[in-house]
Amino acid sequence: MDFFAQQRIRTRRSRLLYGLFFLIVLAHIAVALGVVWLLLTIFTGGIYYWALVLVVVWIIASFVAGSFVEYRRLRAGGRAIAQRVGAVRLFVDSSQDAWEHSQGVAQQHTAAKKVRFSDRQIAVRDERDFPPVYRRYYEIAQQLAIASGLDMPILYVLPDEQGINGFVAGRHSQDMVLVVTQGALDKLSDEALYGLIGHEYGHILHGDATFNLQLMVVLAGLQILYDWSDPISHNSNRLISDNRYAGSIDSSVSQSALMPQRSIDSHARRTEAQTAIIDAVSVAPAESSYH
Template identity: 30%
Template sequence: MNFFEHQSRARRNAAYRMLLTIGILLTPAILWTYVSSLIFGEVHWYEPLAVCGVMLPFVAAGYWYQIRKLKGGGSAIAEKLGAVLISDQPDEDDRWVLEIVEEMAIASGNPVPPVYLLDTDGVNAFAAGRTPQDSVIAVTLGAFYILNYEEMRAVIAELFSQIQNNDMRVDAQMTGVYSGIACLALLLGLAGGYTLIIGLGWAYLVFLAMSRVVRQRKYLADAAAAQFTRNPLSVASALKKIGGYEYGSVIGCRESEDFLQMYFAAPFEELGKRWVAPHPPLEKRIWRLDPDWDGEYPDVPPLESLMGDDEQADENLRRWEVLGAVGAAVSATRQTGEEPNAWDLYLARVALDSVCDVVTAAARHPDSARALIYRLLLSDDAPAREYQESQLQGCPDQEILHHMQALKGPMANLDRYLRLPLIDLCVPALKQLTPAQYKVLTDTIMSLCSVDAKTILTGWALVQILNARVPGRRQLLGLYTLSQRESDVTLVLGLFAAMGHRSDSQAELAYYRACDALPFYTAPRDDLDEEDTLKSLDKRLTHLRQLKSEEKETLMDAIAVCIETDGHITPEEIELMRAMADALDCPMPEGLETPSFETADAELLPA
């Protein structure tokens, strides 16, 4: 399967269908113009605008109503549907799902979202939220028992694709527009006669066109999941199990009707059979991923036979884990020699496996997560560390100090490159903090990093990363080009050049090589005053957040050139670059999504 070709085709088809939708939306104005020309023999330029002006309040009202439903973020939506936060449950059987989500998030450079469990028999999952920062992932109880590791990883990868593409926000916008159009069509229908038929027909065509846009986005998510896992048959295998399962992907929660598009598969049985359904038929999705499929669905055992504490249930579950994995396992022999596991997933797994269970468990509770972060920031220099520990004695929550003491042994000699992955793991727990507790956390981080002039910038970078992923930031409209923000670009590149290079000559070389990646001539590097730089950095960053999306990517590529000049990327450089990426709401450049690990066993690395 050519992942990139399928994604490109899905994007192109979605764009075409969006243009068709806009054309259908404007049909009343076009018809009015045509009828007016037949009756009166002339058309005034303001008549089509007047028709659009009548439509606009209805469209705006529906849009506002749908977007308002997302106001509480993904957690509010998941809780409304009855889902329960997995990390709040002590059952260790849930760990494998959390590990998959953590692995995918770290490997792709995304925030680790909270994970919910929805107590329903259908095999399904959803990603909810307005932005990547407030999104959550939820899996059903049926998916928990029916899907194997590879299939669950494929489903989670698809959900991350939906989060990255802001599918839920786009779907809510389109649903809002349709709601307004439907209300207007019903009002037109009050006149009776042909007006009712025309109004309802118009609304139906709008909904049909919008459903085709959503279907293409589902195909895009399927292809993205196949590309990310390098295993399209694992995605197809999950869909086949839904087709052969007695409950299918049915959710059974009527509140789901407000958020149909966010699900991995159709949440209602009758929905999947409709011609205007937002989810493509299972058969079409499977054949795109597995052209050699024979059309037969597997025999999936009843969910009740896999649940319970008795020996028979354990045996049934063990057999199903073996037999249910066969479909996905054959993917290695049916691919064209490509490695089934992506390299970035391997690095993420190395990162997680090199940390003891005590540390990863601490990342999942608000108190111990804060203790973990504080211990990560303790200096290797004994006098500086003693001063930091004396500052922590004034911590208002003494329970955090007990957790820090318990983590002292497990976190001894921890690789510094693991600091970012561990902070990523802490994000779901930190989202449970009150605003006052979060303010204490960020103030303490800056206080701990202020003991050494070399680490002040590191503290600032970590706070920026947390600010982007815990409370989240309001997105700013992209208005400017890099040339219009030249002074801000100069400061940032000079900062990275000075931070990661030992001598002025190395810093100068890194700066000018980074400038070569920019589409304009950049001024010579100035000597940076540390105090002035820290004061102005937040303001400069706000300016850069208003860059156009393609300009942000160019800036990140220039930064990557800057830090790679000397052939050695330090943890501090990675952290500062991640802070920039999160602040700009821009992905890390390819190859830098996950830092390299110096302690990785060389024998484990693929040739």
């Protein structure tokens, strides 16, 4: 297989998404015009072209407004994405402010802890002060950035995610971020972590991170129609729950649609742990009977 030829093909296909998004916008306009035309014909017996123009303006304005709002949300680039998913930044504080606290009126100062934890960042004075798991992550990311000739991205970690994954996002090198899950840092060997981070650096080199951010802005224009229909879907779910046959539907499905993603992940991890316990119990009698 010619890797670079396949890469060019995939790149062209990805860029076709832009055209497809705008074709979908035109399809929405065509469908809306058809529905309004039919309703006017049935209920008024005539066609009011000003109404058709208003429909076109309303749909185009909706897509533009949705994309503009998303663009404003993503002004910080990759950092906005990292904060949206609840990632915690690894921050080396190189400011001149002393890390110390006062003791009494005499203003006697003692050195503060070398690592400061918060919901938004893990801050240190020197990269060597990071806890070992994060220091390894920082050093590997730094080494690969030097080897690839890239500016080192801003490093984030998803502390509550035990799956093995990572992604990069950003508009340019100044706001490019690398986000890696805690599971990847805990479970991967050095070689595997090099591979994961190197793979994400490849997305930066080939412009995938910037391209994906642009697609998010365009997609937001389509998403706004779903957001408007969301109350309708909730009402529909409420009507279904009142139906006498609704008892046969698994209630966990309807509940999961309203749960935040972090709750869904936590529930999945609990289910996985319970399954492991059940498997261990079921295997034990089989082994004893075999012996």
